[in-house]
Amino acid sequence: MSDPTTAPRPTLEAVAARAGVSRATVSRVVNGGDGVREPLVERVRQAVEELGYVPNQAARSLVTRRHDAVAVVIAEPETRVFTDPFFALQLRGISKELTLHDCQLVLLLTEGRDDHARVGRYLAGGHVDGALVFSLHLDDPLPGLIRGAGVPTVFGGRPCWADGSRGTAPTVYVDSDNRGGAREAVRHLASLGRTRIAHIAGVLDQTSAVDRLDGYRDVMLDADPRLIVEADFTPAGGERAMRELLGRFPDLDAVFAANDLMAAGALRVLRAVGRRVPEDVALIGFDDMLPVAEQTDPPLTTVRQDIEQMGRLMARLLLRGLERRGGEAAGTPGGTPSSVVLPTTLVRRASA
Amino acid sequence: MSDPTTAPRPTLEAVAARAGVSRATVSRVVNGGDGVREPLVERVRQAVEELGYVPNQAARSLVTRRHDAVAVVIAEPETRVFTDPFFALQLRGISKELTLHDCQLVLLLTEGRDDHARVGRYLAGGHVDGALVFSLHLDDPLPGLIRGAGVPTVFGGRPCWADGSRGTAPTVYVDSDNRGGAREAVRHLASLGRTRIAHIAGVLDQTSAVDRLDGYRDVMLDADPRLIVEADFTPAGGERAMRELLGRFPDLDAVFAANDLMAAGALRVLRAVGRRVPEDVALIGFDDMLPVAEQTDPPLTTVRQDIEQMGRLMARLLLRGLERRGGEAAGTPGGTPSSVVLPTTLVRRASA
DNA sequence: GCGGGCGTCGGGAGCGCTCTCACCGGGACT
């Protein structure tokens, strides 16, 4: 706690008095200064400076119905998903972009049903201009709630319903090219002369896991389906899956895991049973989660996605949509911002 | 983007009309319903329900001068520090506690000087009721700015000035017992019969690094100062430091690293030069950063801090301070909330 | 049976801002 004597903050009125102009003029200057002659602008600026005037956002919002704030909703931050730097990087990207536009970031973390209701109410309450939503699971009710709330929204990661082209309003999302990345990884394994290539999939109620699996399948057109094991994105899950796979196919010579954590688990099992990586079994992960991918022995070859960039893009898309709204109401050139899929890159280290 | 036709949200007035009462009565019901007779309360509640009324926070703030929102300021989220789940967990703890009190979380990430000014302006602008601030570096101007802004604040981690008892206003912070945890780690190494115990310190412009070093010194009272090497909290730094130490003391038999990342780096070097862990050299880290500590080989013995709990506590302390303010203005029993230092626990795995 | 007090309720002012509109002056045009 600091200063308990809350000094009364100067108001527009006070600035106007000091500058010898009307409230309206001060307001104009504060909001860009268009239509005010230079000498007056200067006088007002100085008064603002001297008084340390800061606009009262509440009063402003009351009349403009804008808040210069967007909500970032992160659903179900279980320890597992929260443990990786994914969201931190997204947030950083989002924050940078929002800052550029003088927009605040209201963070909403949810877990469990009642939280969903709370978030729904908050968004519907019109406290923010828009929302950036991360919802990982197929059965998550949150996206539906949000669409109901009528708040402009951009999703992080392709939401589940966005694959079938429903008759619904267009959903804007930013995702990385999970499928393409997976394809590249598997192709790389194939180019190494590997033929028995297994896949440790993530939880298949997430589009990212499904897409990576699809990418694998794109390349391994007629592979034995038993080469695919679904796990849970954790190292322990990766271990179990690896053991399972080794049991089924003692002769397998490559593994593509749907994330680095599972790859790390798989790596431990491989080493434990005496398989050399990459000589006997080549291994590729996904995410390029640095503290893991660089720390394994050997360091992990993996598929990198530019997570911070995803965040920036989400924010940019949302803001663009918002200003379109405020502007010509409709029909402005450019049309509705549409979804973006960012490219991935294969990072070659030692494991494949 | 969704529904472009923004439906006009119902106002207090509308609810009042529908319930056949006055605005004032609706307001009373919405804010707890004290002093309104039951049948009326019920009627109003129903009207609220039917109209889907949500209070306009801006209008409310305008008169109450409260915002039901606190800022979380995270200074300098360099990739290194942002890469570990530390902030994510803190945020989760903070979010949970704030949610309990119907309080919003405004996230402010900063990097660089101009950002500081921006944050200072924002806080001084009175847009939030309080602030939770994470500032890691000794020379960070942010804490000063914030104190200047006159916003109730709780710090995450002991700020640098809080050690000397200045005549300034009391600073409230939440920290974990870095020094005690370090002591416990080093004592554990000693109890294993190790005598040549080295310390890989973190960047010493952070109080956490300094405290951990102090804890080491508390136990190793007359150790050779050359057993201490300052590194930068990264795996690469840990590697360099380890090599340095091995050069100086080929006979060292234990290492306490100020975080898990450096411990992981040290571990790689030890293995590379053929030292067995823990047989030849025992190794302890700090943080219990799961994706690292559990993935190393052998798994890392380390000092755990309950990060989420720290977050919760910070929020609780701040909120308590805020309600004291709003309440009896001053002199309420209980006094100013004071800083809290949370205990750490030694997690024994295989490396020591 | 009557006055004071308390518990409920409504009226109204006003929080600080934006925005519309009326006003005013000067240059260009008829």
Place this chain on the structure above:
DNA sequence: AGTCCCGGTGAGAGCGCTCCCGACGCCCGC
């Protein structure tokens, strides 16, 4: 020379809410 127009400025209304205060019962006590 008079009129029109237009850029610049000020006055005033009103955004949706809270909170103060005054009005109105109602019950209790004398």
